[in-house]
Amino acid sequence: MNTNLTLISHRLCPFVQRAVIALEEKGVAYTRRDIDLANKPDWFLAVSPLGKTPVLLVGDEPLFESAVICEYLEETTEDALHPADPLRRAQHRGWIEYSSALLNAIAAYYSAPDEAALQAAASDLDQRLARLEQALGDGPYFAGAAFSLVDAAFGPVFRYFSVFERLGVYAIPPEFARIRAWAQALAARESVAAAVASDYAEQLVRFLEERKSELARRITAAALAA
Numbered sequence: 001m002n003t004n005l006t007l008i009s010h011r012l013c014p015f016v017q018r019a020v021i022a023l024e025e026k027g028v029a030y031t032r033r034d035i036d037l038a039n040k041p042d043w044f045l046a047v048s049p050l051g052k053t054p055v056l057l058v059g060d061e062p063l064f065e066s067a068v069i070c071e072y073l074e075e076t077t078e079d080a081l082h083p084a085d086p087l088r089r090a091q092h093r094g095w096i097e098y099s100s101a102l103l104n105a106i107a108a109y110y111s112a113p114d115e116a117a118l119q120a121a122a123s124d125l126d127q128r129l130a131r132l133e134q135a136l137g138d139g140p141y142f143a144g145a146a147f148s149l150v151d152a153a154f155g156p157v158f159r160y161f162s163v164f165e166r167l168g169v170y171a172i173p174p175e176f177a178r179i180r181a182w183a184q185a186l187a188a189r190e191s192v193a194a195a196v197a198s199d200y201a202e203q204l205v206r207f208l209e210e211r212k213s214e215l216a217r218r219i220t221a222a223a224l225a226a
């Protein structure tokens with residue numbers, strides 16, 4: 001690709017990470033520009049109709065919505081990350097949508113205002129993961145040996161769970177062995193690791209502690225007791 005690509009990003013945003021992973025997998029040159037979503041610059045608002053990251057600037061043409069950005073990269077670059085078969089490709093798009101719903105469920109979990117809401121959000125996560133477990137084959141990736149855009153979408157999902165597990169607040173249930181193995185394979189993939197800074201876990205914990213949520217109270221109490 002000859003056009004300059006700039007990915008307008010936020011350091012923790014899971015949707016940004018999808019686009020970074022696709023760019024890295026395809027070996028496409030790009031510049032990443034992180035912004036502060038709590039203090040959005042005017043130049044960002046001018047190119048982001050929903051005021052959300054990611055936005056990919058293709059030259060000076062803005063593209064918004066992570067799934068759309070990934071589809072554009074797929075159509076314009078080498079190294080396909082979608083299956084060639086139209087039915088399989090459509091199914092992959094469905095599972096990418098599923099990962100977006102899972103990200104919303106994760107946000108509901110870390111924003112839950114009280115104990116009852118936190119427990120309800122955790123069991124909602126369990127149910128969503130149970131359905132996902134049924135969709136998986138032998139791995140290591142979603143569709144077997146080939147890394148796909150579904151993997152790019154779930155890498156950022158599992159990153160939350162790995163931090164939650166380290167904090168002792170939530171983990172992928174052990175009976176979902178296929179998901180646990182898949183999450184490990186994704187964490188070990190170079191493109192997935194490269195999508196965040198090395199201090200991601202500390203930054204995420206700080207972000208979680210700043211919520212006025214039950215999870216924030218738990219993390220803070222555990223840190224005080226340690």
Ligand SMILES: N[C@@H](CCC(=O)N[C@@H](CS)C(=O)NCC(=O)O)C(=O)O
Nearest residue numbers: 013014015037052053054065066067
């Ligand atoms: N559907 C969008 C979701 C993007 C999104 O929600 N981004 C968040 C950050 S992870 C955002 O920019 N939120 C706006 C804000 O925090 O003000 C996509 O897939 O790109």
